[in-house]
Amino acid sequence: MIESFNIIVAGVGGQGNVLASRIIGDAAINEGYQVMIGETFGAGQRGGSVLSHVRLSKDKKYGPLIPEESADVVIGLEPFETLKCATEFLKSKGAIVTNEYPVMPSDRNYPTLDEIFRSLKKISAKIYTLDSTEIAKDLGDVASSNIVMLGAAFTSGLLPLEENYLKNAIKERLSKSADINIKAFDNGKKMVKKQ
Amino acid sequence: MKERVGLDTPGKRILLMGNEAVARGAIEGNCQFASSYPGTPSSEVLETLGRIAKDFGIHAQWSTNEMVALWSAAGATYCGLRALAVAKHHGVAWMTDPLINFSHWQIGEGGLVVAIGDDPGGHSSSNEYDSRNLAAKVFEIPILEPADPQEAKEFIKDAFGLSEQLKSPMYVRLTTRVCHATGDVILGDLPKEKRKPEFFPTTISLGMEMIEKRGWVDMAYLHDRIHTKRLKEAAEVSNRFPGNTLKMDGDEELGIVASGVCRHYVEEAIDTLGVNVAFLQLGMPFPLPSEMVSKFLKSVRKVVVFEETDPVIEMELRSYAKDVAPNVEILGKINEVTPVVGELNVIPVLRTLSKILNKPMPQISERDEIKKMLIPYQGIRRIALCAGCPHRASGYIMKKATEALGIDYYAGIGDIGCYGMMGLPPLGAFALTNCMGGSIGIANGVAKTGIPQLVIAFIGDSTFYHAGIPSLINATFNDAKFTTVILDNIGTAMTGFQPHPGSGYTAMGDKTKIVPIEGLVKACGVEYIEVLDPYQISKSIDGVKKALTQPKASAIIFRRMCSIEFLKQRRKEGLSLPNIFIVNTSKCNGCSICIDDFGCPAIIWDAPNKKAGIDYALCTGCGNCAQICPQKAIKARVKK
Numbered sequence: 001m002i003e004s005f006n007i008i009v010a011g012v013g014g015q016g017n018v019l020a021s022r023i024i025g026d027a028a029i030n031e032g033y034q035v036m037i038g039e040t041f042g043a044g045q046r047g048g049s050v051l052s053h054v055r056l057s058k059d060k061k062y063g064p065l066i067p068e069e070s071a072d073v074v075i076g077l078e079p080f081e082t083l084k085c086a087t088e089f090l091k092s093k094g095a096i097v098t099n100e101y102p103v104m105p106s107d108r109n110y111p112t113l114d115e116i117f118r119s120l121k122k123i124s125a126k127i128y129t130l131d132s133t134e135i136a137k138d139l140g141d142v143a144s145s146n147i148v149m150l151g152a153a154f155t156s157g158l159l160p161l162e163e164n165y166l167k168n169a170i171k172e173r174l175s176k177s178a179d180i181n182i183k184a185f186d187n188g189k190k191m192v193k194k195q
Numbered sequence: 196m197k198e199r200v201g202l203d204t205p206g207k208r209i210l211l212m213g214n215e216a217v218a219r220g221a222i223e224g225n226c227q228f229a230s231s232y233p234g235t236p237s238s239e240v241l242e243t244l245g246r247i248a249k250d251f252g253i254h255a256q257w258s259t260n261e262m263v264a265l266w267s268a269a270g271a272t273y274c275g276l277r278a279l280a281v282a283k284h285h286g287v288a289w290m291t292d293p294l295i296n297f298s299h300w301q302i303g304e305g306g307l308v309v310a311i312g313d314d315p316g317g318h319s320s321s322n323e324y325d326s327r328n329l330a331a332k333v334f335e336i337p338i339l340e341p342a343d344p345q346e347a348k349e350f351i352k353d354a355f356g357l358s359e360q361l362k363s364p365m366y367v368r369l370t371t372r373v374c375h376a377t378g379d380v381i382l383g384d385l386p387k388e389k390r391k392p393e394f395f396p397t398t399i400s401l402g403m404e405m406i407e408k409r410g411w412v413d414m415a416y417l418h419d420r421i422h423t424k425r426l427k428e429a430a431e432v433s434n435r436f437p438g439n440t441l442k443m444d445g446d447e448e449l450g451i452v453a454s455g456v457c458r459h460y461v462e463e464a465i466d467t468l469g470v471n472v473a474f475l476q477l478g479m480p481f482p483l484p485s486e487m488v489s490k491f492l493k494s495v496r497k498v499v500v501f502e503e504t505d506p507v508i509e510m511e512l513r514s515y516a517k518d519v520a521p522n523v524e525i526l527g528k529i530n531e532v533t534p535v536v537g538e539l540n541v542i543p544v545l546r547t548l549s550k551i552l553n554k555p556m557p558q559i560s561e562r563d564e565i566k567k568m569l570i571p572y573q574g575i576r577r578i579a580l581c582a583g584c585p586h587r588a589s590g591y592i593m594k595k596a597t598e599a600l601g602i603d604y605y606a607g608i609g610d611i612g613c614y615g616m617m618g619l620p621p622l623g624a625f626a627l628t629n630c631m632g633g634s635i636g637i638a639n640g641v642a643k644t645g646i647p648q649l650v651i652a653f654i655g656d657s658t659f660y661h662a663g664i665p666s667l668i669n670a671t672f673n674d675a676k677f678t679t680v681i682l683d684n685i686g687t688a689m690t691g692f693q694p695h696p697g698s699g700y701t702a703m704g705d706k707t708k709i710v711p712i713e714g715l716v717k718a719c720g721v722e723y724i725e726v727l728d729p730y731q732i733s734k735s736i737d738g739v740k741k742a743l744t745q746p747k748a749s750a751i752i753f754r755r756m757c758s759i760e761f762l763k764q765r766r767k768e769g770l771s772l773p774n775i776f777i778v779n780t781s782k783c784n785g786c787s788i789c790i791d792d793f794g795c796p797a798i799i800w801d802a803p804n805k806k807a808g809i810d811y812a813l814c815t816g817c818g819n820c821a822q823i824c825p826q827k828a829i830k831a832r833v834k835k
Contacts, residue, residue: 012576021377022210022377025210025377025379026210029208029209029210029379033379034378034379035210035377035378035379036343036376036377036378036459037210037376037377037378038372038375038376038377039375041318047576047579047581047796047813048576048578049576060462061342061343061345061378061459061462062459062463063343063372063376063456063459063460063463063540063541064343064372064375064376064377064378064456064459065372065540065541067463067540067541067542067545068542068559069559069560080572080575083565083569084569087562087565087566087569092560104799104810105575105576105577105796106790106794106796106798106799106800107575107790107800108799108800108802109571109572109575110572110575111568111572115568119565119568122562122564122565123562123565142812
């Protein structure tokens with residue numbers, strides 16, 4: 001068991017950050033961790049930046065916000081949000097796993113994916129990517145993109161949690177659509193590539 | 196039982212959001228009545244209680260406003276039941292008069308707990324203020340201040356018993372970072388026995404008691420009891436309250452005081468800096484634990500206080516210190532050693548402590564180059580009404596109708612809700628907002644000045660039920676001529692679509708009578724009322740033109756369910772979703788009216804081709820863009 005571990009799930013409102021963080025939280029509690037999760041929202045009901053700060057620890061209660069440059073892992077559901085979050089919060093030796101599919105703003109004022117990935121490489125040597133939106137769409141439900149990302153994070157060795165605990169948490173939280181989401185987790189595991 | 200928050204498994208550790216933990220604490224504390232008006236960050240408390248109320252045979256209700264919520268909860272205490280009233284900090288202002296009276300006179304036999312979500316930094320509020328000031332200085336009732344979900348559950352549970360012991364309402368001050376933190380909570384026992392209600396009011400008997408003893412009802416005596424009895428007893432409770440702890444060896448120079456979530460920030464900062472300090476944690480900051488505080492102040496040379504938002508503890512400590520340890524130096528907001536306003540976090544605490552203790556801050560790598568690259572994109576996910584939002588259509592209709600009438604400037608006054616964004620470009624429906632219900636009252640004043648312009652008040656459905664009605668009656672009473680626009684999306688949308696008297700169902704999911712807004716408006720004396728569907732744009736423009744040209748006061752009700760909620764309900768019921776819309780690029784001439792004038796986030800500008808496009812993932816199928824496109828280039832896509 002690790003002394004303490006900080007994960008941030010970064011994305012855009014509606015992408016399922018909160019659910020992803022709860023699944024990590026459930027699995028962590030069942031593995032005996034203390035858990036504290038906080039969320040920061042940008043303005044607007046839908047479509048704003050959302051960060052879910054997930055803090056695991058062996059025996060301490062932490063506050064719900066991860067300090068600057070203290071995250072061990074950033075799980076990014078959207079490439080630009082991944083970059084913004086990693087710049088502020090990733091530790092110098094932290095790792096990144098990110099979706100490659102962008103959520104464009106109306107005016108398309110958005111950096112190129114090339115710019116984003118070049119910058120990410122300056123922050124971390126450990127970058128894992130996949131197109132979780134496409135994978136989820138192929139499975140029949142774009143909404144499971146967040147679970148694809150959890151599978152990707154797991155297989156990249158970025159979560160101090162065991163697969164069966166994560167899968168049980170998915171089944172419990174998403175009982176109605178458990179099958180498709182377990183598949184999403186497994187496909188995330190298979191499709192992720194190290195950059 | 197489906198809801199994990201209601202599990203009968205004492206000792207089990209589960210993940211709960213702070214607000215859910217408050218609900219669980221109420222259940223464990225044998226609370227049998229809960230009432231609230233929704234407000235971020237505390238809305239989920241009553242949402243949770245509403246979902247599980249039937250499992251526990253208790254009552255939970257959404258009320259029309261916070262004052263009514265408090266009254267109804269107090270009603271249950273006069274029947275001997277424990278009751279909970281919940282609001283955000285803005286709501287406490289509404290509770291003020293009844294709460295002062297419940298404090299001075301007496302609540303019933305049942306404990307009364309008021310749980311308030313303050314919003315330091317004002318993340319989802321029109322201001323930040325520290326409601327502990329009201330609780331300590333105006334209501335004069337004890338305050339508990341939990342640091343995390345576990346403490347929130349324990350403190351709420353304890354508060355009912357303390358309320359009965361001290362014969363006082365108890366104030367539980369939550370903040371955004373407690374309400375919306377999600378952490379592991381160890382479940383406690385569920386109550387074995389419910390109380391039977393019996394009406395036992397005390398106000399008249401207390402009045403008669405005073406008349407017999409003194410010959411009159413002595414209000415100063417009621418106030419005196421608070422100072423000579425309640426607050427002294429409460430200070431004793433504070434000395435023994437398990438949430439107040441002092442960690443001190445006696446040789447520390449610096450002492451730290453923290454309340455609420457700040458306690459965790461301080462613990463993390465102390466760990467990071469590796470320093471030895473005395474640490475006074477206050478889970479019950481008012482009244483202060485006198486013995487613990489005296490011992491602490493006498494032992495250290497310097498004290499620094501971390502609390503959100505105002506120096507409430509700091510001021511109390513200063514007055515204590517004057518008597519028991521006049522030489523101790525107290526640092527905090529007053530001398531600007533800690534951040535004076537806003538929300539705290541680990542970094543500001545670290546910065547303050549590293550300065551005081553002369554220790555270096557932990558090194559961080561400068562990612563300046565990347566930060567510079569990010570600057571042009573900082574604002575890309577701007578605040579906006581959601582795709583398909585009926586308020587966007589209503590704003591557009593108002594704009595087109597006033598333009599058609601040749602009105603280029605009118606006195607527009609907005610109110611509190613999602614539709615606040617109608618004040619922003621491109622709609623620009625109004626230029627002023629105040630607080631819940633303010634639009635109609637302000638419009639009354641503006642109209643009576645006799646300005647030559649048209650006066651229009653914009654108010655939401657839930658806000659109208661909350662506080663719009665007395666203002667509208669007042670406007671009729673005083674013959675103020677203006678138009679009230681009521682934006683009815685059939686729920687309290689901004690806080691997560693809680694039901695209101697126009698929704699047809701209650702917090703516990705029961706069907707209920709609808710109190711129609713048009714009936715209320717008519718009863719308030721407004722004679723001309725247009726009820727319009729904002730999804731029928733040209734028809735609505737005609738309706739608005741008629742309403743705005745009436746010789747007397749008029750009202751417009753735009754009625755259409757929140758687009759997000761509509762889709763959610765259709766999905767839940769397994770019903771088909773509306774067809775989404777697409778742009779026929781051969782017809783689109785790139786005029787960009789749909790983006791510049793209408794501004795739906797689902798419409799994306801295709802810069803290389805100079806055409807509009809629609810993001811299929813965001814489009815809700817409202818079809819409003821198809822109605823406003825001058826080229827008729829937008830069409831519903833028939834499903835595959």
